[in-house]
Every structure is written in structure tokens, then in C-alpha cells.
Amino acid sequence: MNASKLFRRFAAATSAAAGKPATFIAAVALVLLWAATGPLFHFGDTWQLVINTGTTIITFLMVFLIQNTQNRDSAALQIKLDELIRSSRAHNALLDLEELDEQTLERIRAYYCRLAGEAREQLEDVEAALARAGERADRPLRRAPRGGPAAGG
Numbered sequence: 720m721n722a723s724k725l726f727r728r729f730a731a732a733t734s735a736a737a738g739k740p741a742t743f744i745a746a747v748a749l750v751l752l753w754a755a756t757g758p759l760f761h762f763g764d765t766w767q768l769v770i771n772t773g774t775t776i777i778t779f780l781m782v783f784l785i786q787n788t789q790n791r792d793s794a795a796l797q798i799k800l801d802e803l804i805r806s807s808r809a810h811n812a813l814l815d816l817e818e819l820d821e822q823t824l825e826r827i828r829a830y831y832c833r834l835a836g837e838a839r840e841q842l843e844d845v846e847a848a849l850a851r852a853g854e855r856a857d858r859p860l861r862r863a864p865r866g867g868p869a870a871g872g
Contacts, residue, residue, distance in 0.1 A: 730784045733781075750770070801814045
């Protein structure tokens with residue numbers, strides 16, 4: 720097994736374990752245990768150094784493990800989105816959008832913001848029409864007079 724595959728498996732397992740409630744409970748228990756031993760060590764510098772060093776090392780290493788997992792998950796998600804775009808009637812030009820430069824992305828974003836604005840305006844028109852129709856529906860219906868068209872007369 721090569722180093723990359725081994726690291727990927729280790730990072731995935733560590734990331735999964737770090738996100739579990741039991742891991743959080745264990746971390747809280749460890750901090751409480753450390754705090755409880757404070758009087759035993761007279762709250763000395765060494766006692767403080769133990770928690771500071773431990774948490775610093777764990778944080779430093781977790782940054783790289785979590786970043787690896789996030790990079791992999793992000794790449795997988797991007798592939799899934801690309802496949803959805805490809806298989807639908809969406810613009811296939813959007814498949815590798817993340818590879819474009821900032822200016823091009825901004826132009827595309829502005830285009831879609833404009834489309835969204837137009838869609839919101841259409842939605843407001845529909846809502847206004849529904850409100851007008853609702854106002855008409857709230858009015859009591861007038862009955863046709865007896866002997867009128869409703870009576871067949």
C-alpha cells in the first residue's frame with residue numbers, strides 16, 4: 720500500500736472519529752481530568768504546559784487531516800455536480816467552472832444574478848395576480864335573481 724493511500728485512509732478514519740459524540744465526550748473528560756489534577760500539581764507551569772502542548776499538537780495535526788478529507792470530499796462533490804449538469808439540459812460549459820479565473824467567474828455570477836432578479840420580478844407578478852384573484856374570491860358571490868339565467872328562465 721503506497722503512502723498516499725495509507726494517508727488517505729488514516730485521514731478519513733481520523734476525520735470520522737473526530738466527528739463522533741464519543742470523541743467529544745472523551746475530550747471533555749480529558750480536560751476535566753487535567754483540571755482535577757491541578758491541585759495535585761499546585762497549578763504549576765508544568766501542569767499548564769501539559770494541556771497547552773497536547774492541544775497545540777493535536778490541533779496542528781488535525782488541520783492537515785481535516786483539510787485532506789475536505790479536499791477529497793469537495794472533489795467528489797464537484798464530480799457529482801458536474802455529472803448532474805452534464806446529464807441535464809443545463810449548460811455543459813459550467814462543468815469546470817471552478818477552474819476559471821476570478822473575472823470570468825464574476826461575469827458569470829453577475830449573469831445568474833440578473834437571471835435571478837428577473838425570476839423574482841416574475842414571481843412578484845404572479846404573487847400580485849394571485850393576491851388580486853384572492854381578493855375577488857373573498858367577495859361574497861351574488862346570487863342570480865329567481866327566474867333569471869340561473870333558473871333557466
